[in-house]
Amino acid sequence: MENKSLISFEQGIEKLEQVINDLDKNNVPLDQALQLFNDGIGLVKHCNGLLDSAEEKVKVLLEDANGDFSTDNFIISGEGQ
Amino acid sequence: MEEETFMPPKVFTVSEINSEIGNALKKQSLLNCWITGEISNYKNHIPSGHWYFTLKDQNAALRGVMFRTQALNVAFKPQNGMKVIVRGSIRLYQKDGSVQIYVEEIYPSGVGALYLAFEQLKQSLAQEGLFSQENKKPIPKYPSRIAIVTSATGAALKDILHVAQRRNPCISLIVIPSAVQGEVASKEIAQGISRANRYGNIDLIIVGRGGGSLEELWAFNTEEVARAIAGSNIPVISAVGHEIDYTISDLVADLRAPTPSAAAELVIPILADLKAGVRYSEDKLHFQIRDILERKRRAVEELRANPVLSRPTWRLEQSRQELDAVSARLQEAITGFINDRSGILKLASAKLDLLSPLQTLSRGYSLAYDYQGKVIKSVGQVNKGEELHLKIKDGTVECEVKSRKYDEVK
Structure with missing residues (x-):
């Protein structure tokens, strides 16, 4: 399995579905089944981690004159359109 | 002479001049133009459904007509005093000599200009393929x-x-x-x-x-x-x-x-849905691995119950037993074969005896063979000093040729 930190939630779910499909195939050799199960559980942890850790607040994206980006916490203010 | 050079001015009939004016108006800029102005004298002619009105600004006025087929497509009701933008062609109405705009599209002014821009941009971007379905990117789930x-x-x-x-x-x-x-x-x-x-x-x-x-x-x-x-x-x-x-x-x-x-x-x-989805996958994985392990375990049990594994020498014993059975059957078969065949053999050799030269020998004749085993049928076949074999009824005699002689022909 490649470096997990690079796997997005969407990719994680896709891979998880693939693992489940593979495990559903008849006559998976035992060592392969155990490996798949391990991978699957790893992906479950990874996806749960992504859901739990993404506790980022709303940010506002700012760009300075040099085209450099910065983000700041966004505070809702004002009424209107 | 003077009279010959005098050219009377061309006198048009009204129809002719109107036709000239009509032709003079056939310019691209007049056949398709946009005009903004205020509506006055609006009249929805019953029963034709044609609209008649005058477009005017502070200093000028122009008569306009919009025929029923086009008027049907207009989403608003024109009113006197309303500012509008119209598109159409300028032509002469020959009957009363008035220049009119024959309106094909009409929009309320302000918004009308925006509609126009909207429609034009929409059309040109559509032609470029900017709206085409195959250019749409999938939305991430x-x-x-x-x-x-x-x-x-x-x-x-x-x-x-x-x-x-x-x-x-x-x-x-x-x-x-x-x-x-x-x-x-x-x-x-x-x-x-x-x-x-x-x-x-x-x-x-x-x-x-x-x-x-x-x-x-x-x-x-x-x-x-x-x-x-x-x-x-x-x-x-x-x-x-x-x-x-x-x-x-x-x-x-x-x-x-x-x-x-x-x-x-x-x-x-929805976050709860996502979490539920992951939890479902996790449960499914556990179920699958339990199921797989259970199936493998059962397979092992079945193998263990098999006599091959429960009595390792069983296979050998069984083989030996099979071997015994096979060799017994072999013996029976060969004996039967020999018994069956011996009757046939006796009969056949009796028949052969009748044809055999050996039968003749028993009456006192003998056969002479050369060293190659060929039967001697002529004196010319042998040479002096050569060994011959004489086959007699009860044995063979080796002899040497001392001389040879042809019978005299009678």
């Missing part, structure tokens, strides 16, 4: 970072944040503030979209604003915004609360939502 290009103080942003908070507070929202109405709006919206693309690490962009009049929404009908959306590498959702059915940005975007909060509902997955 589980976006985790969503950029919102809209006014930082607008109702649209509040609505989106509110829906996002309710559905999935864990999703990262990146606000890219821009004006959404007024002169700078289209430029800022386009910049915001390009900013999101340059910033990267964004799964999709919502661009929009709350409802408003056509003029207020105008930025979303500009070519600048349309091109920014079309050029985005990140999927764009257009969410403009609007009066008319579609803005240009709705048509170019990868997905159109009727309002900003609808956009948030469409693209933000």
